[in-house]
Amino acid sequence: MSVLTATPRIGDTRPGTTAPDDVVQMGGGYAFPDLLPDVSQIARNVASDFRTEALQYGPLFGLPDLRDAIVESVRADGVACGRDNILVLNGAKQALDLLLRVMVRPGDPVIVSHPTYLTALSIIRSHGAELIEVDLDHDGMKVDTLAQMLAARRSRGDSMPKLLFEVPDFHNPTGVTLSAARRQRLVELAEEFGFFILEDDPYRKLRFAGTGVPPIKSFDRSGRVIGAGTVSKIFAPGIRVGWANGDPDIIGRMAAAKSEGGCCPFTQRIVLEAMRTGLIDHHITELSEVMAAHLRAMCASIDRHLPDARYNVPNGGYFLWLELPADVSAAQVTLAASASGAAIFSGDLFFGTVPAQGFVRLCFATSTPERIDLGIRRIAEAIHRLRESPEKFVPGEATPLQRHTD
Amino acid sequence: MSVLTATPRIGDTRPGTTAPDDVVQMGGGYAFPDLLPDVSQIARNVASDFRTEALQYGPLFGLPDLRDAIVESVRADGVACGRDNILVLNGAKQALDLLLRVMVRPGDPVIVSHPTYLTALSIIRSHGAELIEVDLDHDGMKVDTLAQMLAARRSRGDSMPKLLFEVPDFHNPTGVTLSAARRQRLVELAEEFGFFILEDDPYRKLRFAGTGVPPIKSFDRSGRVIGAGTVSKIFAPGIRVGWANGDPDIIGRMAAAKSEGGCCPFTQRIVLEAMRTGLIDHHITELSEVMAAHLRAMCASIDRHLPDARYNVPNGGYFLWLELPADVSAAQVTLAASASGAAIFSGDLFFGTVPAQGFVRLCFATSTPERIDLGIRRIAEAIHRLRESPEKFVPGEATPLQRHTD
Numbered sequence: 127m128s129v130l131t132a133t134p135r136i137g138d139t140r141p142g143t144t145a146p147d148d149v150v151q152m153g154g155g156y157a158f159p160d161l162l163p164d165v166s167q168i169a170r171n172v173a174s175d176f177r178t179e180a181l182q183y184g185p186l187f188g189l190p191d192l193r194d195a196i197v198e199s200v201r202a203d204g205v206a207c208g209r210d211n212i213l214v215l216n217g218a219k220q221a222l223d224l225l226l227r228v229m230v231r232p233g234d235p236v237i238v239s240h241p242t243y244l245t246a247l248s249i250i251r252s253h254g255a256e257l258i259e260v261d262l263d264h265d266g267m268k269v270d271t272l273a274q275m276l277a278a279r280r281s282r283g284d285s286m287p288k289l290l291f292e293v294p295d296f297h298n299p300t301g302v303t304l305s306a307a308r309r310q311r312l313v314e315l316a317e318e319f320g321f322f323i324l325e326d327d328p329y330r331k332l333r334f335a336g337t338g339v340p341p342i343k344s345f346d347r348s349g350r351v352i353g354a355g356t357v358s359k360i361f362a363p364g365i366r367v368g369w370a371n372g373d374p375d376i377i378g379r380m381a382a383a384k385s386e387g388g389c390c391p392f393t394q395r396i397v398l399e400a401m402r403t404g405l406i407d408h409h410i411t412e413l414s415e416v417m418a419a420h421l422r423a424m425c426a427s428i429d430r431h432l433p434d435a436r437y438n439v440p441n442g443g444y445f446l447w448l449e450l451p452a453d454v455s456a457a458q459v460t461l462a463a464s465a466s467g468a469a470i471f472s473g474d475l476f477f478g479t480v481p482a483q484g485f486v487r488l489c490f491a492t493s494t495p496e497r498i499d500l501g502i503r504r505i506a507e508a509i510h511r512l513r514e515s516p517e518k519f520v521p522g523e524a525t526p527l528q529r530h531t532d
Numbered sequence: 533m534s535v536l537t538a539t540p541r542i543g544d545t546r547p548g549t550t551a552p553d554d555v556v557q558m559g560g561g562y563a564f565p566d567l568l569p570d571v572s573q574i575a576r577n578v579a580s581d582f583r584t585e586a587l588q589y590g591p592l593f594g595l596p597d598l599r600d601a602i603v604e605s606v607r608a609d610g611v612a613c614g615r616d617n618i619l620v621l622n623g624a625k626q627a628l629d630l631l632l633r634v635m636v637r638p639g640d641p642v643i644v645s646h647p648t649y650l651t652a653l654s655i656i657r658s659h660g661a662e663l664i665e666v667d668l669d670h671d672g673m674k675v676d677t678l679a680q681m682l683a684a685r686r687s688r689g690d691s692m693p694k695l696l697f698e699v700p701d702f703h704n705p706t707g708v709t710l711s712a713a714r715r716q717r718l719v720e721l722a723e724e725f726g727f728f729i730l731e732d733d734p735y736r737k738l739r740f741a742g743t744g745v746p747p748i749k750s751f752d753r754s755g756r757v758i759g760a761g762t763v764s765k766i767f768a769p770g771i772r773v774g775w776a777n778g779d780p781d782i783i784g785r786m787a788a789a790k791s792e793g794g795c796c797p798f799t800q801r802i803v804l805e806a807m808r809t810g811l812i813d814h815h816i817t818e819l820s821e822v823m824a825a826h827l828r829a830m831c832a833s834i835d836r837h838l839p840d841a842r843y844n845v846p847n848g849g850y851f852l853w854l855e856l857p858a859d860v861s862a863a864q865v866t867l868a869a870s871a872s873g874a875a876i877f878s879g880d881l882f883f884g885t886v887p888a889q890g891f892v893r894l895c896f897a898t899s900t901p902e903r904i905d906l907g908i909r910r911i912a913e914a915i916h917r918l919r920e921s922p923e924k925f926v927p928g929e930a931t932p933l934q935r936h937t938d
Binding site: 154156157159162163164165166167168169170171172173174177178179180181182183184215216217219220222223227249252358362363364365366382383385386387388389390391392393 | 563571576623625764769770789
């Protein structure tokens with residue numbers, strides 16, 4: 127892995143901290159700063175009432191009380207679960223890293239959607255795994271295509287995948303949700319071909335429209351699915367508390383591969399108190415309404431200022447996947463938008479191997495509706511400038527963004 | 533790695549939480565529960581005054597303000613340092629894990645002292661590295677022996693080590709401090725033979741006697757040394773904030789290998805405020821006095837109740853390395869002491885390959901002087917029982933503790 131991957135990406139400046147106020151943040155999946163929860167009272171109480179727990183080393187698997195609260199939440203979502211199934215993590219990304227550590231060797235194939243969450247790509251690559259990419263449509267990953275690929279690999283005697291990574295609800299970056307039928311079929315394929323599924327579901331509770339689909343894990347009868355959850359998108363990303371939900375044997379192997387001395391019991395207890403007092407549920411309700419309003423503002427602004435761009439309205443989550451007009455490239459638009467004061471992510475970043483051309487990912491979570499409208503206008507201006515002076519942006523030229531995905 | 537490594541060890545129950553009150557905790561290096569700091573006011577202020585920073589995703593390398601404060605602390609210890617040298621971590625152990633990730637492949641040799649910190653062994657093993665173990669004496673690792681081993685390896689054409697791990701101050705488990713001359717020689721060897729040194733220094737500021745020795749890093753002119761620090765032993769282990777201090781290229785590669793979404797900015801800001809307000813320095817002063825009293829109590833109790841055991845009094849840190857009478861085994865004493873209500877760690881755990889016989893590690897940090905005295909008496913009783921009924925404890929029998937180190 128090159129040191130370059132640690133360099134901040136365009137669009138990866140932090141809202142409310144180091145970013146110039148004038149840049150409209152639609153790049154990284156940052157929380158809306160105006161709606162971060164007030165945990166001051168809870169934090170003070172935890173530090174005083176739970177001092178010997180919160181400031182001491184915590185149990186390797188997480189605070190038992192928090193694991194039980196997570197069990198309750200997982201069960202309420204239709205998934206059979208007990209305390210032994212739960213491992214507390216420093217956010218959901220750690221689930222992917224630990225699973226790769228315990229079950230994937232360099233060269234082993236790992237299945238992802240095409241496109242997929244860019245940081246998942248980076249983590250999978252850091253383990254030297256080979257990527258098997260499966261296209262998606264409005265119902266999520268094309269599971270029949272995957273079945274054909276797997277059968278073909280097996281008949282050729284190719285190495286078979288150990289792990290599949292997917293964001294089934296309000297997929298990152300495309301916003302689509304995997305249908306129930308495909309979830310069930312995916313579990314059948316995992317059993318038939320002997321791989322595990324990491325169901326990374328940070329956005330699940332941020333639904334603005336439509337009805338929920340049962341988790342992939344709810345179809346699992348043989349321990350092939352590991353669920354990953356986090357409070358990052360539904361509460362506060364600065365509180366680094368996530369969890370994995372899986373077969374006790376796998377959970378135990380993941381725990382053994384943890385190396386940071388157990389997760390922070392102080393923040394774990396804050397999350398637990400926020401769950402118990404109803405603060406998180408209240409926050410989810412409020413946040414969903416606000417996020418839905420952000421998305422409506424983004425769609426209205428695109429319709430007005432970028433009428434020749436195309437998109438599908440996601441039913442939830444943080445992201446809108448925008449197909450640009452055919453005469454401009456995503457990498458060029460991303461750079462030009464950045465120069466105009468709109469931080470977005472080029473779609474190229476989300477493809478493991480050959481990128482589909484002409485997409486950008488827009489995060490509608492972080493900025494206000496007014497600022498989102500400003501950002502979309504800036505993208506429109508950037509595209510206008512590109513069309514006026516195409517010589518400034520040579521198609522196919524390696525941009526800093528493209529280099530990051532090498 | 534076996535799932536067994538995740539099973540709690542004897543002696544690894546948590547003080548003040550799940551452990552029965554009656555067990556005297558001298559096993560794991562837990563903080564003294566009676567002296568955990570009061571961070572309630574700081575935590576409340578951080579949650580309210582720094583809400584948009586503390587609850588948002590943080591920068592990959594850590595909060596710039598915290599990195600600057602760490603720079604100041606490192607410089608005060610005689611080490612040249614700038615912000616680009618500092619990476620904030622979830623505790624110091626993560627430094628070892630990340631360094632192994634970025635510079636060690638399975639089969640590569642890694643140098644450790646013999647014995648060494650048991651969790652370091654577990655982390656190194658999880659990366660499939662080969663262990664090169666170097667004996668130590670009262671001046672720490674025998675660096676001349678290491679030099680001979682390295683020269684012999686090179687002349688045989690063996691693979692050469694990539695990394696050396698050491699706890700130079702109040703070594704875990706033996707309590708010895710590496711001499712200044714050996715520190716300098718170690719850096720010369722690193723340059724000559726092309727390996728890196730991880731200087732893991734959690735106990736450095738907990739000195740009760742003698743004068744400080746310059747950090748290994750202070751002798752480094754070629755970027756061969758990476759320092760690792762943490763607030764776990766000097767403030768609160770529940771606040772999972774540590775750091776690495778190294779060459780910006782290595783620090784960048786370590787950052788790129790992090791997968792947990794950046795360290796928690798909420799706890800980072802708490803640590804920073806505790807540094808700024810002097811709370812940590814004050815705590816170190818108070819803690820050093822209390823730890824020194826704990827150690828004195830332990831030594832007095834050993835002298836009284838275990839007159840045929842031998843030890844050297846460490847000048848600081850958390851641990852006393854006790855050599856048992858020759859007629860009992862460390863694993864058996866550990867089990868028998870556990871049955872008597874004293875949690876200790878068998879010395880066998882701290883050796884990578886062939887263990888030296890007859891040592892146990894006693895942590896004097898966690899329990900009060902009175903409880904330490906009770907614990908030592910329980911160990912003495914356990915040894916008495918073993919001598920009365922040796923048939924109950926078959927020498928050489930695999931104990932649960934020994935199995936953990938497989």
